[in-house]
Amino acid sequence: MNIPDIDFLSKLLHAESGLVINADKAYLFESRLVPVMSKFGIASLEALVADLRQKKDRGLLNSVTEAMTTNETYFFRDTKPFSQFREFILPMMVKNRESRKQLRIWSAAAASGQEAYSLAMICQDFKHSLLRDWQVTIIGTDISSEMIDRARSGIYSQFEVQRGLPINYLTTHFTRIDNQWQISEELRKMVKFETANLKNIPSSLGTFDVIFCRNVLIYFDIQLRTQVLDGVHRLLAPDGAMILGGTETVMGISELFEMYPEDRGVYRPLSRISVKAAG
Numbered sequence: 553m554n555i556p557d558i559d560f561l562s563k564l565l566h567a568e569s570g571l572v573i574n575a576d577k578a579y580l581f582e583s584r585l586v587p588v589m590s591k592f593g594i595a596s597l598e599a600l601v602a603d604l605r606q607k608k609d610r611g612l613l614n615s616v617t618e619a620m621t622t623n624e625t626y627f628f629r630d631t632k633p634f635s636q637f638r639e640f641i642l643p644m645m646v647k648n649r650e651s652r653k654q655l656r657i658w659s660a661a662a663a664s665g666q667e668a669y670s671l672a673m674i675c676q677d678f679k680h681s682l683l684r685d686w687q688v689t690i691i692g693t694d695i696s697s698e699m700i701d702r703a704r705s706g707i708y709s710q711f712e713v714q715r716g717l718p719i720n721y722l723t724t725h726f727t728r729i730d731n732q733w734q735i736s737e738e739l740r741k742m743v744k745f746e747t748a749n750l751k752n753i754p755s756s757l758g759t760f761d762v763i764f765c766r767n768v769l770i771y772f773d774i775q776l777r778t779q780v781l782d783g784v785h786r787l788l789a790p791d792g793a794m795i796l797g798g799t800e801t802v803m804g805i806s807e808l809f810e811m812y813p814e815d816r817g818v819y820r821p822l823s824r825i826s827v828k829a830a831g
């Protein structure tokens with residue numbers, strides 16, 4: 553690929569999704585766009601870039617954006633956020649929302665859905681105890697419609713269910729279909745998936761008590777990280793909880809959150825007025 557084409561693609565991708573592909577990662581265009589070329593019957597990368605320059609086909613642009621996302625995920629990824637959810641967040645929410653008995657959870661970069669379903673399985677563990685008579689809604693969103701379709705189907709390969717998923721959850725919540733596994737209808741009903749771009753978080757998503765926004769900010773520049781955290785803050789209840797990925801932080805990016813003193817890996821939102829007054 554020539555430099556002007558790389559430059560054009562990088563800028564286009566950044567404008568669409570916020571993803572940053574620097575020149576040293578330009579090889580990713582070559583490796584990831586081959587399936588898009590064959591899907592659209594385009595003979596070369598140069599021809600693909602020429603089509604994008606002419607803005608002929610919105611579908612092509614969406615496919616290019618989706619192809620450039622990294623969708624790596626697995627059940628109970630990193631373990632700790634899920635024990636924090638089980639042991640700290642959930643009991644706190646149940647105590648604070650006793651009269652309402654409603655809990656809304658957002659998996660903000662859901663990829664193929666394992667994070668959202670992991671949270672759903674934990675909630676199921678408490679459906680006859682802490683969460684008896686509660687209405688729990690989990691929303692998973694992602695920019696990639698291909699990922700959202702996969703997540704909605706709740707169908708995973710043998711390899712995927714062997715990554716992080718405890719065997720008792722596999723036997724309780726999944727049914728074998730040929731050489732794949734589908735998560736139960738009950739859990740699929742509990743989790744709704746829709747496409748959404750974190751660059752423009754739709755307010756129609758509503759507000760949430762718990763937000764998992766993990767392993768996506770790392771792909772954005774500082775400015776967009778700040779913007780996304782601002783948007784997340786708007787949708788998070790004043791006494792809500794947010795969890796980021798293991799290598800992600802609000803430090804130097806947003807002043808709108810602080811750690812819960814009881815669990816320093818979980819963020820709580822600060823009021824904008826107090827942040828303004830302090831600043």
Ligand SMILES: C[S@@+](CC[C@H](N)C(=O)[O-])C[C@H]1O[C@@H](n2cnc3c(N)ncnc32)[C@H](O)[C@@H]1O
Nearest residue numbers: 569621623624625661663695749750766767768
């Ligand atoms: C590495 S996965 C993280 C999945 C999951 N949260 C986890 O931690 O396992 C990152 C996801 O972010 C999505 N993504 C990238 N840019 C996005 C954007 N602007 N808006 C919404 N999702 C985006 C990608 O499509 C991808 O599925």
